Amino acid sequence: MSGTLIIGGGQAALSAAAELRKHRYDRPITMLTDEAVAPYQRPPLSKAYLSGELSRDRLWLKPAAWYQNAGINLRTAVHITALDRGACDVIAHTGERIGYDTLILAMGGQARRLPVPGTNLDRVHVLRTLAETETLSAAFHEARSIIIIGAGYIGLEVAASARKRGMAVTVLEAAARPMARTASALVGGWFGAIHRGYGVDLRVNTPVKAIVGDEKATGVELDDGEMIEADLVLVAAGLSVNDGLAATAGLACEDGIVVDHQARTEDGNIYAIGDVARFHSRLYDRSLRLESVQNAVDQARVAARAICGQAVDYDPVPWFWSDQYEMKLQITGLIEGADERVRRGDPEEGRFALFHLRDGVMIACEAINSVPEYRAAQHMIATGARPAPDRLRNPGVAMKTFLP
Ligand SMILES: Cc1cc2nc3c(=O)[nH]c(=O)nc-3n(C[C@H](O)[C@H](O)[C@H](O)COP(=O)(O)OP(=O)(O)OC[C@H]3O[C@@H](n4cnc5c(N)ncnc54)[C@H](O)[C@@H]3O)c2cc1C
Numbered sequence: 001m002s003g004t005l006i007i008g009g010g011q012a013a014l015s016a017a018a019e020l021r022k023h024r025y026d027r028p029i030t031m032l033t034d035e036a037v038a039p040y041q042r043p044p045l046s047k048a049y050l051s052g053e054l055s056r057d058r059l060w061l062k063p064a065a066w067y068q069n070a071g072i073n074l075r076t077a078v079h080i081t082a083l084d085r086g087a088c089d090v091i092a093h094t095g096e097r098i099g100y101d102t103l104i105l106a107m108g109g110q111a112r113r114l115p116v117p118g119t120n121l122d123r124v125h126v127l128r129t130l131a132e133t134e135t136l137s138a139a140f141h142e143a144r145s146i147i148i149i150g151a152g153y154i155g156l157e158v159a160a161s162a163r164k165r166g167m168a169v170t171v172l173e174a175a176a177r178p179m180a181r182t183a184s185a186l187v188g189g190w191f192g193a194i195h196r197g198y199g200v201d202l203r204v205n206t207p208v209k210a211i212v213g214d215e216k217a218t219g220v221e222l223d224d225g226e227m228i229e230a231d232l233v234l235v236a237a238g239l240s241v242n243d244g245l246a247a248t249a250g251l252a253c254e255d256g257i258v259v260d261h262q263a264r265t266e267d268g269n270i271y272a273i274g275d276v277a278r279f280h281s282r283l284y285d286r287s288l289r290l291e292s293v294q295n296a297v298d299q300a301r302v303a304a305r306a307i308c309g310q311a312v313d314y315d316p317v318p319w320f321w322s323d324q325y326e327m328k329l330q331i332t333g334l335i336e337g338a339d340e341r342v343r344r345g346d347p348e349e350g351r352f353a354l355f356h357l358r359d360g361v362m363i364a365c366e367a368i369n370s371v372p373e374y375r376a377a378q379h380m381i382a383t384g385a386r387p388a389p390d391r392l393r394n395p396g397v398a399m400k401t402f403l404p
Pocket residue numbers: 007008009010011012013032033034035042043044045046078079080081106107108109110127128129154242245273274275276290291292293294296319320321322323
């Protein structure tokens with residue numbers, strides 16, 4: 001009766017269940033999530049859903065009837081507290097033991113807390129789940145100003161959504177530029193200028209010392225002693241990976257559960273996928289833990305196929321997108337290690353791409369409102385192409401000429 005048990009109710013968990021059924025897996029599938037709702041899309045939470053442009057019913061990854069039709073036993077509000085590998089059981093917060101033949105760990109992560117005083121005050125928010133988004137969105141109704149701590153994608157997307165809702169927005173970033181972890185100086189700086197143009201008070205090199213207020217947050221104190229007031233504070237400081245359950249059960253974890261190219265952990269019956277998994281990329285010759293929808297979907301497919309006896313290797317060209325105002329940023333590949341950068345298009349026109357090459361080989365591309373450039377770059381990265389920089393930067397040379 002056991003079949004496959006999936007811990008998690010996010011994109012990776014849902015994709016694994018769907019892919020198992022697609023490959024005619026006929027054993028029971030149970031999905032356990034500690035959220036109160038069925039799997040939904042996270043990307044709109046900081047974008048169209050928060051700005052009020054997308055309704056709640058558009059968030060669901062599958063309609064309610066799909067689970068029953070596909071024979072997926074979805075159980076919500078079940079938090080798994082332990083994994084007993086010897087007995088092939090997981091243990092729920094209620095003490096219930098649930099058995100498995102195959103286990104898929106798809107626990108993702110949660111919003112990282114800041115190690116500063118005041119994060120537990122009322123009116124201090126984080127944004128990872130639908131419930132957290134709805135709490136923040138409700139607070140928007142009464143608030144006129146927000147301080148966002150962190151100028152990564154989520155912080156900046158919330159800044160854009162809050163400006164659309166007419167709020168005064170301050171963004172405080174400790175690093176020297178926005179999106180410092182994943183975007184280049186050119187692209188991070190360009191987005192910073194766009195936000196300032198929309199009236200955001202965006203400050204870099206600005207660490208926060210404390211969130212201040214009695215019971216309710218009323219603002220923040222900066223490292224240099226300056227106080228900034230606001231009605232709300234959002235901490236957008238990245239993700240803290242949910243690998244504790246696996247680590248306690250003795251599975252190798254290094255900021256993520258270590259898996260092989262079929263998403264299998266060192267325990268042959270246990271897989272890990274999505275934001276929670278760390279794998280070795282042959283393409284970049286380094287270990288990666290990716291936080292993107294693409295990774296959640298594609299790694300889930302690989303795990304499901306391995307469970308169905310059809311092993312395929314996972315070695316993706318990573319890609320990610322972010323929507324801020326009318327700007328669509330698409331990043332493919334990893335920019336670290338580039339020794340040459342080639343720009344195509346004019347940042348002043350709001351449409352350009354920055355290609356990153358190493359030893360002449362295309363390794364990444366940041367594309368702003370430039371879909372053909374992004375697509376061609378993705379192909380070039382996958383094939384190890386060595387495009388001539390002069391042709392790349394020449395807008396007269398169509399991107400399709402870089403494709404086979
Ligand atoms: C606001 C926001 C915007 C984003 N925007 C983009 C974007 O534009 N483009 C993009 O590519 N990616 C974006 N991402 C990232 C993307 O959404 C994630 O990479 C993807 O959703 C990861 O899916 P996952 O299933 O691996 O993990 P998660 O979505 O984190 O799902 C994990 C699930 O497991 C549950 N869980 C965890 N522990 C337990 C437990 N012990 N017991 C039971 N259940 C448990 C969690 O509650 C959760 O439901 C965004 C993320 C956020 C939060």
